Structures are given as structure tokens and as C-alpha cells.
Amino acid sequence: MASCLHNLSEYDASQMPCKGKVAKQRYAIAVADWNSDVTFALLEGAVQALEENGATQIDVVHVPGAFELTYAAKQFQESKKYDAIIVLGCVIQGDTPHFDYVCGGTTQGIAYLNAQVGMVPVIFGLLTVNTLQQALDRCGGALGNKGVEAAVTAIKMANLATCGCE
Ligand code: INI
Numbered sequence: 001m002a003s004c005l006h007n008l009s010e011y012d013a014s015q016m017p018c019k020g021k022v023a024k025q026r027y028a029i030a031v032a033d034w035n036s037d038v039t040f041a042l043l044e045g046a047v048q049a050l051e052e053n054g055a056t057q058i059d060v061v062h063v064p065g066a067f068e069l070t071y072a073a074k075q076f077q078e079s080k081k082y083d084a085i086i087v088l089g090c091v092i093q094g095d096t097p098h099f100d101y102v103c104g105g106t107t108q109g110i111a112y113l114n115a116q117v118g119m120v121p122v123i124f125g126l127l128t129v130n131t132l133q134q135a136l137d138r139c140g141g142a143l144g145n146k147g148v149e150a151a152v153t154a155i156k157m158a159n160l161a162t163c164g165c166e
Pocket of ligand 1: 032064089091
């Protein structure tokens with residue numbers, strides 16, 4: 001089977017908004033504690049990438065599992081305090097269909113929040129993998145860190161309407 005070798009931590013720094021602008025913005029992260037070896041590494045990658053790109057105001061909230069990410073993101077959205085929200089989680093395939101329900105519910109929840117008019121973007125940093133090794137490869141391992149990808153996406157989305165420095 002063909003595999004995608006895209007490194008999740010790679011991005012073109014020249015395409016990022018200027019740091020002075022990002023420094024004035026506020027970012028929120030909701031992270032799931034399920035599979036915390038993975039999700040805390042995603043969190044570290046996201047915070048580091050946000051800070052590298054100028055962010056100084058970053059609020060983090062922990063939720064029990066991926067399924068709770070939608071609720072936390074909704075609370076952040078409704079607070080109207082943030083320019084973009086990131087959700088981070090990791091769902092690993094088990095022996096039962098539970099994986100499908102958690103992945104499906106979380107994906108639909110975040111997609112719904114993104115479709116709401118007048119609400120800030122919610123960035124989907126959820127790993128949905130078959131094995132722990134696949135997750136480890138994507139939280140700072142061989143394939144980079146999806147938390148970095150989520151942070152870069154958050155900054156780009158928060159600055160969609162206004163490009164360049166002001
Ligand atoms: N939550 C996860 O974040 N990852 C998982 O792999 C997982 N599995 O495998 O069950 C998981 N389940 C918990 C779920 O997200 C909710 O916390 C729980 O159902 C309570 O609503």
C-alpha cells in the first residue's frame with residue numbers, strides 16, 4: 001500500500017503572518033488526556049510552534065477523551081476571546097467499533113463548529129491511527145508532530161482575512 005511520507009512538522013516559515021501580529025492574538029488549545037503519552041507530545045509541539053511564530057497568549061484546557069474536545073472547543077468559541085482554537089487528541093483502533101464512534105463523533109462535532117457563521121476556526125489535531133507506533137511516529141517521531149501542523153494551521157486561519165503586517 002502506498003504511504004504518505006509528509007512530515008507534519010514541516011512548513012514554509014516565509015508564508016507565515018508576521019510575529020508582531022500573532023503576538024496580539026489569543027489562541028486556545030483543548031487536549032485530550034486519553035493516550036497522554038501521545039497527546040502531551042502533540043501539545044508540546046503545538047505550543048512550541050505557536051510561540052516560534054510569535055504567539056504569547058495561549059490558553060490550554062485538558063479534557064478526558066477525544067469525544068469531549070467538541071464541547072471544550074465550543075466553550076472557547078462562545079467565549080469570543082480567541083482568534084483560533086486547536087483540538088488535540090489521539091484515538092487508537094481497538095478490538096471493538098468504539099474507535100469508529102469516537103472518531104466519527106469528534107470529527108462531526110469539530111466540523112459542525114467550523115460551519116457556524118461568525119465563529120473562529122477550530123483546528124483538527126486528532127490522530128486517528130491503527131497502532132500506537134503510528135501515533136508515536138506522528139507526535140514528534142519519524143513523521144513529525146501533528147501538533148506543529150495544527151499550530152501552523154491555526155495561525156494561518158486566524159489571519160486569513162488580513163495578510164501581511166500592519
Ligand atoms: N478517547 C480517546 O481520546 N482516545 C481513544 O483511543 C479512546 N478509546 O479508545 O476509547 C477514547 N475513548 C474515550 C472517549 O473519547 C470519551 O472520553 C468517553 O467515551 C467519555 O465520553
